[in-house]
Amino acid sequence: MIVIVGLILAFVLIVLFSDRSTRYCRWRADRRGDGPSGRYFRCAACGATAFTVTGKPPDWCAARPTSK
Numbered sequence: 001m002i003v004i005v006g007l008i009l010a011f012v013l014i015v016l017f018s019d020r021s022t023r024y025c026r027w028r029a030d031r032r033g034d035g036p037s038g039r040y041f042r043c044a045a046c047g048a049t050a051f052t053v054t055g056k057p058p059d060w061c062a063a064r065p066t067s068k
């Protein structure tokens with residue numbers, strides 16, 4: 001019985017973890033879109049676009065609700 005409960009718990013954790021990993025944005029730099037606004041990034045997960053002046057991917061995610 002303990003083994004069955006452990007297997008179910010592990011399965012739930014895997015589902016939650018995989019769901020979380022696919023929910024966030026995956027930014028990809030696209031040099032063709034670079035312009036005066038900065039480096040152009042496009043999300044491979046949801047298609048969102050953003051410009052950053054630091055050259056690093058944005059630290060926000062269009063697919064993740066902002067809960068600040």
Ligand SMILES: [Zn+2]
Binds near residue numbers: 046048063
């Ligand atoms: Zn996204």
